[in-house]
Amino acid sequence: MLTVADAVAFLDAFAPPSGAADWDNVGLILGDSTTPLTRILTCLTVTSEVVAEAVDAGVELIVTHHPLLFKPVKKLTDATADGKLLLPLLKRGIAVYSPHTAFDNCAGGINDGLAARLGLTNVRPLRSDKPAALFKLVAFVPPGDLARVSDALFAAGAGHIGAYRECSFRTDGTGTFFGTDAANPTVGVKGRREEVRESRLEVVLPEASLSAAVAALRAAHSYEEPAFDIYPLRSLVGTSSGAGRVGDLPDDVMIADLGETLRLALRSAGMQYVGSRDGLVKRVAVACGAAGEYLADAIRAKADVFVTGELRFHDGLAAKAADIAVLLPGHYATERPGVEDLAVRLQAAFPTLHVTPSATERDPFGVLA
Numbered sequence: 001m002l003t004v005a006d007a008v009a010f011l012d013a014f015a016p017p018s019g020a021a022d023w024d025n026v027g028l029i030l031g032d033s034t035t036p037l038t039r040i041l042t043c044l045t046v047t048s049e050v051v052a053e054a055v056d057a058g059v060e061l062i063v064t065h066h067p068l069l070f071k072p073v074k075k076l077t078d079a080t081a082d083g084k085l086l087l088p089l090l091k092r093g094i095a096v097y098s099p100h101t102a103f104d105n106c107a108g109g110i111n112d113g114l115a116a117r118l119g120l121t122n123v124r125p126l127r128s129d130k131p132a133a134l135f136k137l138v139a140f141v142p143p144g145d146l147a148r149v150s151d152a153l154f155a156a157g158a159g160h161i162g163a164y165r166e167c168s169f170r171t172d173g174t175g176t177f178f179g180t181d182a183a184n185p186t187v188g189v190k191g192r193r194e195e196v197r198e199s200r201l202e203v204v205l206p207e208a209s210l211s212a213a214v215a216a217l218r219a220a221h222s223y224e225e226p227a228f229d230i231y232p233l234r235s236l237v238g239t240s241s242g243a244g245r246v247g248d249l250p251d252d253v254m255i256a257d258l259g260e261t262l263r264l265a266l267r268s269a270g271m272q273y274v275g276s277r278d279g280l281v282k283r284v285a286v287a288c289g290a291a292g293e294y295l296a297d298a299i300r301a302k303a304d305v306f307v308t309g310e311l312r313f314h315d316g317l318a319a320k321a322a323d324i325a326v327l328l329p330g331h332y333a334t335e336r337p338g339v340e341d342l343a344v345r346l347q348a349a350f351p352t353l354h355v356t357p358s359a360t361e362r363d364p365f366g367v368l369a
Contacts, residue, residue, distance in 0.1 A: 002350060004061050004095045005033040007040060010349050011063065011099055015109060020102040025067040030086065031095025035060050040350075042343040043358040044336050046096060051088050053360045060094060063346070065110075065339055067098035103338065104288055105243045108345070110338030114286040114307065115245045117265040117337070118258075125242025126285050127297045133207040139217055139228040140175055140198045142187070150201060152220035157209030169202040175227070186222050204233065244287035244294050246301045252280040255305065259327050262307065266337060268329035270367045274316050275325030281305040288334040299324055309334040332363035 008028050020026040039059040043050045045066040054062050069082065076083040076090075089096065103109045105125075115123045137158060141149050150168055153159065159167045175198040179190030188194035205213055210230065218226055249258070256277040263271050284305050285298035291308040292315040298306040299322050306324055309331035319326045340357045347355040 002037045002353065003033065004028070004031060004035045004037050004097075007037060007061055007063075007346070007350070008033060008097060010346070011097060014345070015099040015102040015106040017099075017102055019106055020100060024101045025070055026098055026100050026102050029068050029096050029098055030089060031061070032093065033095070035093055035095060037061060037350075038353060040343075040346055040353060040355045041358055042339045042346070042355070043361050044332060044339050045361070046085065047361070048085060049360040049362075050358050051085060053358055054094055055088055055092055057356075062089075062094060062096045063342065064096060064098050065100060065103060065335055067100050068096055099342075103342070110288045110335055111243075111245045111286055113338050113341055114288060114334060115247050115284075118247075118249070118262065118284060118286070118307070120245070120247030120249065120284055120286075123245050123247035126244030126246045126287060126294055126301060128242040134204055134233040135207060135210060136231045136233055137203050137205060137210075137213055137217070137228060138231070139201045139221070139226060141201050141221065141226075142196065142198055142223070145220065145222050146170065146199050146201065149217060149220045150203075152216040153201075153203050153205075153213055156205075156212040156216040158203040158205035158213045160206075161204060167203070171200045173198060173200060184224055186224060244285060244291065244297060246283065246285040246298070246303055249282050249284060252282045255279045255281060255325050255327070258284075258305065259329075262327055262329055266329050266333040268333035269363065269365070270330070272328040273326060274311075274319045275305070279304075279325055281325055288338070289331050295319060295324075295326075307334075330363060330365060332365070336361070336363075 017026045037060050039057060040061045040063060041054050041057065041059045042063045046062060046064045046068055073082050076086055078084060078087060104111055139149060154166045159165060161167045174195055176193055176195050178193045179185045181190065183190045187196055217228060254277065255273060255275055258281060259271045259273055281304035283303045284307060285301055285303035286307045287294040289309045292311045295306055295315055295318060304325060305327060306319065307327045309328065311326060311328055316326065343355050343357040347353065
């Protein structure tokens with residue numbers, strides 16, 4: 001029987017929470033991870049309509065792009081907005097998970113989907129992450145110390161790889177040492193060469209955890225002088241490591257034509273723009289949602305046009321002054337297709353489940369004729 005925890009593990013691996021913005025609230029936000037799972041509903045935002053739909057459909061898990069509970073909550077009652085939204089979910093045991101900004105920028109996430117819908121080539125991050133400095137710590141440990149030393153290293157921050165923790169590799173071998181007159185060996189005697197069974201324990205860790213890990217190793221190891229090596233690792237930045245995307249169209253196109261292609265691809269009700277309708281563009285920067293902070297990145301990337309959901313007035317003026325075009329199909333339009341894509345991805349990963357995007361969710365903004 002599948003549980004909510006199985007879906008959480010899949011989502012954490014697909015869009016690792018470590019890739020989310022510092023201010024974000026991602027992961028399992030509400031619910032019991034041990035709940036048996038048969039139905040999942042995906043949505044852009046948990047609204048009263050989505051809650052009613054989830055309750056009526058008998059789903060056990062809502063995967064929402066926009067998280068719940070951004071701010072601390074002191075009361076959850078039927079007299080508060082949060083309570084009115086969450087109490088029906090709590091009563092029915094419906095869990096809520098949000099990948100939000102981790103989903104925006106992961107491989108196969110929302111911004112990759114936007115780039116694909118526009119047919120962009122040579123796609124790369126609009127704002128690249130600087131990879132964290134990683135190291136490998138290799139310790140040589142007697143069998144009786146192995147569990148204690150590895151637990152100490154994990155507690156000190158070692159052994160994290162992507163969505164997994166407590167990762168290590170162990171091999172058995174033979175260690176040798178010769179204790180001098182100043183030595184006080186834990187095993188064997190000084191004054192002769194000893195051969196002992198030892199395990200080679202390997203863990204990866206960030207530079208920030210090095211000092212704590214070495215201290216933990218020394219404290220947990222029974223040897224007077226533990227033997228260990230530290231190796232710097234080369235970090236590779238993949239094509240999807242970073243925020244937003246920038247790529248090239250196959251040919252130069254007019255802003256108006258690109259806008260119409262985008263409107264149809266995203267089923268947008270309208271399209272705002274900055275720049276000349278007849279202006280030609282080829283390099284396109286994309287950042288879903290409300291991503292005005294990436295305008296400067298688009299300019300640095302020498303993009304001809306910046307595609308995002310919404311933009312502040314003064315950012316529009318800045319774009320005009322910098323001679324970069326902007327297309328604004330709407331916040332909902334840039335992110336809702338990703339929610340639908342995620343439902344397809346979850347259904348493929350869990351064929352026995354029933355996974356659907358919300359049928360009641362709508363863009364709160366309409367267009368008057």
